[in-house]
Amino acid sequence: QEAQRKENEARQIEEDLRETQMRIVQAKKSYSNRFTDRSEEYSVPADDTDNDEDENRTHRKKQNFDTTGNTFAHEDMRTTTTTRDQNRTQKLGAERNNLVQRQQNADTLEDKTYRENTTDKGIDKYKTLKKIREGTVKRRIDEFEAM
Structure with a gap:
């Protein structure tokens, strides 16, 4: 039971790491493409596990992250x-x-x-x-x- 709990914690940490990496990649892309008006969708590939918590997490991660809007407008206007x-x-x-x-x-x-x-x-x-x-x-x- 304790091993399973630690395994779940490890999965959660890995998911958080992937999410953070995707946000970093997204921020870099939006910074390099800040002059374009299109928004891009980023999604994290789902794991092979059938756990409900994992499905909920991957569903949340498939949301559309639109940071090309006014994030870097202050740099353009300065x-x-x-x-x-x-x-x-x-x-x-x-x-x-x-x-x-x-x-x-x-x-x-x-x-x-x-x-x-x-x-x-x-x-x-x-x-x-x-x-x-x-x-x-x-x-x-x-x-x-x-x-």
Whole structure:
């Protein structure tokens, strides 16, 4: 009785193994044929045993597995990193051009003076003035003059 139970367990494990292998084969085929619209039927060959449980299992395995539908649609719809980067650089370039045009149209005399004092020469005169007011630079200047 125990031997028969172990034999049934072994059969069940073999059936599960076959089912898993068929699913793997099916997944590979559906991945390679994901551009086709036809569905394929997969069935597991029945064993030579007359056991009711085995017949029920093989009947379940003859079901139609349709995985060609939307399984890999997310891979078809995705965009690559390089495409996204190119799109971003194009959008960034267009925004820079728009910004330059807006600045040129809306620049006042004060804006031009401020830009000359900060970004154009690479020296921030206003930052230096703030540091002088803080006292650290002022102290060094006083020490230098006291020498």
